[in-house]
Amino acid sequence: MANKLISEMRLPKSIANIFAARNITTAKDALSLTELELMKLLDVELSEVRSALALMSEIVCPPYQTALLLMEQRAATEHLGGHLPTRLKGLDAALCGGVPFGVVTELVGPPGTGKTQFCLKLSLLAALPAHYGGLDGGVIYIDVESTFSSRRMIEMGASSFPEIFHSKGMAQEMAGRILVLQPTSLSEFTESLEKIKVSLLQNQVKLLVIDSMEALVPGGHEQRAPGQHPLSWHISLITSLAEFSRIPIVVTNQVRPQSHDESCLYPFQVQKMDRILKDRTRYYSHIVAVLGFHWAHAVTIRLVLEAKSGQRFMNVEKSPTSPPLAFSFTINPSGISLLTDDGTEMVVPETCNLSSR
Numbered sequence: 001m002a003n004k005l006i007s008e009m010r011l012p013k014s015i016a017n018i019f020a021a022r023n024i025t026t027a028k029d030a031l032s033l034t035e036l037e038l039m040k041l042l043d044v045e046l047s048e049v050r051s052a053l054a055l056m057s058e059i060v061c062p063p064y065q066t067a068l069l070l071m072e073q074r075a076a077t078e079h080l081g082g083h084l085p086t087r088l089k090g091l092d093a094a095l096c097g098g099v100p101f102g103v104v105t106e107l108v109g110p111p112g113t114g115k116t117q118f119c120l121k122l123s124l125l126a127a128l129p130a131h132y133g134g135l136d137g138g139v140i141y142i143d144v145e146s147t148f149s150s151r152r153m154i155e156m157g158a159s160s161f162p163e164i165f166h167s168k169g170m171a172q173e174m175a176g177r178i179l180v181l182q183p184t185s186l187s188e189f190t191e192s193l194e195k196i197k198v199s200l201l202q203n204q205v206k207l208l209v210i211d212s213m214e215a216l217v218p219g220g221h222e223q224r225a226p227g228q229h230p231l232s233w234h235i236s237l238i239t240s241l242a243e244f245s246r247i248p249i250v251v252t253n254q255v256r257p258q259s260h261d262e263s264c265l266y267p268f269q270v271q272k273m274d275r276i277l278k279d280r281t282r283y284y285s286h287i288v289a290v291l292g293f294h295w296a297h298a299v300t301i302r303l304v305l306e307a308k309s310g311q312r313f314m315n316v317e318k319s320p321t322s323p324p325l326a327f328s329f330t331i332n333p334s335g336i337s338l339l340t341d342d343g344t345e346m347v348v349p350e351t352c353n354l355s356s357r
């Protein structure tokens, strides 16, 4: 902005010409001099200098917004916002209604903890007719690990919404709204993403699932220079897709420790749970998201799924609306169920302290 040309600022011609004659061509050139210096240099009255500077400042300053204006804008675009309710009462309360539109939500955890089960249920909920609380839309499910199971999804539907799934043709209709892509390589994944903007519009997509990103880059946890990660382009595209389409984007991943030192391990990687409970902050403080810092910052909500001693936990590890909370859950024919709607607040002051590493 400061490099804007004075000749394009519609100053009175007389003073604009003097600036040009003194070789003061940009707003930056003029605004870095004092009023007195300008008076001397341009040989004009103080009042003329002041009005020229005022006009330039107005043009080059980024526009400010009041909190009231921001609130009004938010209210006006509320219909573009919103949430996909997960139907897990405590989690929806923590997330102010469910998985938010327009941002990336990450599910992380080791194999078998329920990430895919959660994604299948969310897909079903997005495809469900609006009068049953769904989004009545299409879903694009990028199934990198080939773990998508339509049979399991219909089982979840029939157990959770028997009135819909037992009526003739509804299971087929719901399943028909979910487009499954199974890229087998990073280049196929790249191709799918390149075409996705059009598919989102054509199929009235209300949810995009990627299960999982990390599976695309073996050794993706290795530390690389910023911008050198093989998924850098994909990460930027996914965040911009979320903003552009205003739909929820859910991505599954794994997290790994940066070192083999046990103090840097994630709770699910530590054998003795009591050690974690004693010093939970220590374990959480060293998390490094498997796709690195670029990804860590691209994610607005991170839910960590873990299983220990036969018990499963879902932790709200990063959220703009909730403190770190832990919910215990089970997986049953209808999908994921919370054992209690009240989450346990976790004392994890350094949970989001990824960048400090």
Ligand SMILES: Nc1ncnc2c1ncn2[C@@H]1O[C@H](COP(=O)(O)OP(=O)(O)OP(=O)(O)O)[C@@H](O)[C@H]1O
Pocket (backbone or CB within 6 Å): 109, 110, 111, 112, 113, 114, 115, 116, 117, 118, 145, 147, 152, 155, 331, 332, 333
């Ligand atoms: N019908 C069902 N009833 C109860 N539990 C089930 C059912 N189907 C699957 N599960 C449970 O779901 C778990 C698998 O979850 P899921 O496939 O979501 O794991 P994941 O975290 O996605 O793993 P990965 O990273 O390997 O893909 C299994 O441990 C199994 O116990």
